[in-house]
Amino acid sequence: MTGPVLVVDDLHVHFKRRGRPQVKAVDGVSFAVHHGETLGLVGESGCGKTTLTRALLGLVRPTSGRVLLQGRDVGRLSRRGRRPFRPAMQVVFQDPYSALNPRMTVRELVGEPLRVQGRHDRRRVDDLLCDVGLDPAVGDRHPATFSGGQRQRIGIARALALDPELLVLDEPVSALDVSVQAQVINLLRRLQRERGLTYLFIAHDLAVVRHMSHQVAVMYLGRIAEHGPRDEVFGAPRHPYTRSLLAAVPIADPAARDRARDRLIVGGDLPDPAHPPSGCRFRTRCPDVRPSCAESEPGPAEHLFAGDHRAACFFPEVSP
Amino acid sequence: MAQEGPLLAVRDLVVEFAGPAGPLRVVDGVSLKLHPDEVLAIVGESGSGKSVTMLAVMGLLPAGARITGGRVEFRGRDITHLPRPERRSLMGREMSMIFQDPMTSMNPVRTIGRQVAEMVRQHDRTLSRAAVRARVVELLEMVRIPDAAGRYRSYPHEFSGGMRQRVMIAMAVAHDPALLIADEPTTALDVTIQAQVLRVLSRIRDRSRASMVLITHDLGLVAEFSDRVVVLYGGRVMETGPVGRIFAEPRHPYTVGLLASSLRLDTPVGDAYAIPGQPPRPDQRPEGCVFRPRCGLGEGRADCGAVVPVPGPVGAGHEAACHHHDLVAAWSAPVALPGPAEVAR
Numbered sequence: 212m213t214g215p216v217l218v219v220d221d222l223h224v225h226f227k228r229r230g231r232p233q234v235k236a237v238d239g240v241s242f243a244v245h246h247g248e249t250l251g252l253v254g255e256s257g258c259g260k261t262t263l264t265r266a267l268l269g270l271v272r273p274t275s276g277r278v279l280l281q282g283r284d285v286g287r288l289s290r291r292g293r294r295p296f297r298p299a300m301q302v303v304f305q306d307p308y309s310a311l312n313p314r315m316t317v318r319e320l321v322g323e324p325l326r327v328q329g330r331h332d333r334r335r336v337d338d339l340l341c342d343v344g345l346d347p348a349v350g351d352r353h354p355a356t357f358s359g360g361q362r363q364r365i366g367i368a369r370a371l372a373l374d375p376e377l378l379v380l381d382e383p384v385s386a387l388d389v390s391v392q393a394q395v396i397n398l399l400r401r402l403q404r405e406r407g408l409t410y411l412f413i414a415h416d417l418a419v420v421r422h423m424s425h426q427v428a429v430m431y432l433g434r435i436a437e438h439g440p441r442d443e444v445f446g447a448p449r450h451p452y453t454r455s456l457l458a459a460v461p462i463a464d465p466a467a468r469d470r471a472r473d474r475l476i477v478g479g480d481l482p483d484p485a486h487p488p489s490g491c492r493f494r495t496r497c498p499d500v501r502p503s504c505a506e507s508e509p510g511p512a513e514h515l516f517a518g519d520h521r522a523a524c525f526f527p528e529v530s531p
Numbered sequence: 532m533a534q535e536g537p538l539l540a541v542r543d544l545v546v547e548f549a550g551p552a553g554p555l556r557v558v559d560g561v562s563l564k565l566h567p568d569e570v571l572a573i574v575g576e577s578g579s580g581k582s583v584t585m586l587a588v589m590g591l592l593p594a595g596a597r598i599t600g601g602r603v604e605f606r607g608r609d610i611t612h613l614p615r616p617e618r619r620s621l622m623g624r625e626m627s628m629i630f631q632d633p634m635t636s637m638n639p640v641r642t643i644g645r646q647v648a649e650m651v652r653q654h655d656r657t658l659s660r661a662a663v664r665a666r667v668v669e670l671l672e673m674v675r676i677p678d679a680a681g682r683y684r685s686y687p688h689e690f691s692g693g694m695r696q697r698v699m700i701a702m703a704v705a706h707d708p709a710l711l712i713a714d715e716p717t718t719a720l721d722v723t724i725q726a727q728v729l730r731v732l733s734r735i736r737d738r739s740r741a742s743m744v745l746i747t748h749d750l751g752l753v754a755e756f757s758d759r760v761v762v763l764y765g766g767r768v769m770e771t772g773p774v775g776r777i778f779a780e781p782r783h784p785y786t787v788g789l790l791a792s793s794l795r796l797d798t799p800v801g802d803a804y805a806i807p808g809q810p811p812r813p814d815q816r817p818e819g820c821v822f823r824p825r826c827g828l829g830e831g832r833a834d835c836g837a838v839v840p841v842p843g844p845v846g847a848g849h850e851a852a853c854h855h856h857d858l859v860a861a862w863s864a865p866v867a868l869p870g871p872a873e874v875a876r
Contacts, residue, residue, distance in 0.1 A: 255721035358809040388576035389748060390825075393792035393805035400802060415721065418794040422803065445796065459726035461751025463795050465774045471755045476726045480691040 251424030439520030545600030
């Protein structure tokens with residue numbers, strides 16, 4: 212396979228509001244996802260990850276920028292125009308309770324994408340159910356009779372039906388209990404190994420993203436603050452926002468309590484996205500802010516480190 | 532501490548919900564104790580009965596649910612079926628609850644100041660208006676609401692989620708209660724905001740020495756905040772013990788699985804251990820040990836399928852409800868703590 216599976220190039224999604232300033236929910240985001248890899252996209256609420264996902268899926272039209280799926284620009288296409296590209300990119304949603312039509316049986320749900328494409332085959336549906344760890348004997352039951360974890364398996368089987376190149380996984384385990392989360396994560400990892408799938412994995416849980424991703428992008432207020440290989444971003448975070456995020460995660464080790472007590476805590480709340488701060492967007496909460504940070508905005512690759520590790524910061528810390 | 536007696540004791544509590552096919556036992560004989568100046572974490576997944584147990588303690592069970600067995604004691608006094616006026620004099624003054632979602636526990640059409648003032652006046656009707664106002668501002672400052680006096684007239688929707696949760700904490704501690712029950716207090720918040728709220732909560736506790744029950748599914752919060760842990764599963768207590776022992780030497784296969792399956796920032800990346808199967812629904816709990824269908828240790832053992840294990844001592848202040856707790860350490864070695872068993876790539 213040549214070239215990245217998905218390229219997002221300087222994507223902007225702005226929402227105009229009558230009589231009020233527009234909200235730049237996605238404000239110049241670029242990244243690429245390569246074949247067989249997972250890009251983890253992390254950020255807190257209001258960072259723009261949901262709007263970005265909706266733009267990729269064609270549910271909201273980008274203001275500018277390009278979305279290249281296997282080299283073809285699908286960003287500006289209508290929903291109808293996207294239809295031929297749809298088999299290449301499928302999505303698994305967060306809430307397995309609302310994403311599945313409760314009136315359809317499991318077999319109908321998993322077979323529906325095939326039927327729409329005129330390729331329905333009962334044997335293929337049974338194979339898909341086996342692949343995600345469901346017994347084909349349950350195929351005639353309705354989703355209401357399944358637990359959250361099993362419903363998420365149904366959602367994954369349905370997303371795989373058309374043999375997509377890319378799966379967009381939008382918080383796929385955040386509604387699940389801990390013991391079931393691990394099952395679904397392991398399933399997604401196995402499917403990627405076996406089928407060479409490419410994942411865009413969107414989540415707010417840093418530990419989950421770390422276990423799933425090869426590359427990681429951290430979003431803040433509509434932009435990517437830091438982007439790089441997983442071990443670089445988690446092991447040697449360069450952007451103060453990434454460091455604050457990592458420091459805020461409670462450590463599941465009672466022996467590490469002292470470390471927890473001394474942790475760096477960023478103050479304040481997310482600024483109003485309609486009025487982002489001048490200069491660097493993170494400066495109002497940044498522990499390392501300097502006067503010049505208010506003057507201009509750092510570029511997404513303001514500082515570039517080994518391994519294509521980028522930080523949108525004028526003063527990224529050199530040692531972790 | 533032991534001679535002082537527990538602040539709160541729950542003994543063999545049974546809570547049943549009315550169901551179409553007869554009552555559902557959501558809490559099935561739970562016992563626990565909270566000592567003065569202690570933080571007790573109640574850990575469990577959805578349906579484990581962790582929230583319902585504490586709602587029963589507070590007398591806040593929803594319609595259709597009732598206590599059908601056991602008792603709740605607060606400072607040695609039986610409060611299981613307390614009449615309403617007596618319950619009201621306890622609430623807020625002696626015990627308070629902090630819920631997960633502040634937006635649904637606040638009145639959206641009343642100002643923040645008025646809602647906190649109501650709480651302040653609740654147990655002290657003699658205060659002057661000026662004194663109430665001063666106390667409200669003091670409480671809001673204590674939970675680090677910026678410009679507390681100026682924010683008095685704000686409405687809940689004008690506050691961020693983190694600020695609303697801090698206001699909830701201010702209301703809960705307005706009368707310095709001896710017991711705070713926090714039910715997933717930060718689950719709805721982003722991680723940087725969670726850290727702010729937790730810092731406020733622990734500062735307040737440092738000052739007031741209130742005892743706290745922390746209901747959570749987040750093992751990170753348990754490790755950082757609690758002194759002791761109760762692990763619930765399927766409406767029953769699986770294991771109780773000091774937090775250090777629970778994490779380092781768990782003696783129940785469910786606790787082992789829970790610790791091993793939770794993804795962390797400080798363990799090797801790879802496939803995580805996953806407890807097989809699904810948690811049981813309250814109407815489909817198995818005979819014998821409620822964890823048996825998912826338990827690697829109990830597989831094929833007759834007693835596990837026949838006899839309900841009761842919590843028994845496995846160490847100092849440490850109890851496990853497992854027939855084979857003496858085998859757990861050896862069994863859990865390949866499951867591997869703290870890191871996942873199988874490290875891929």
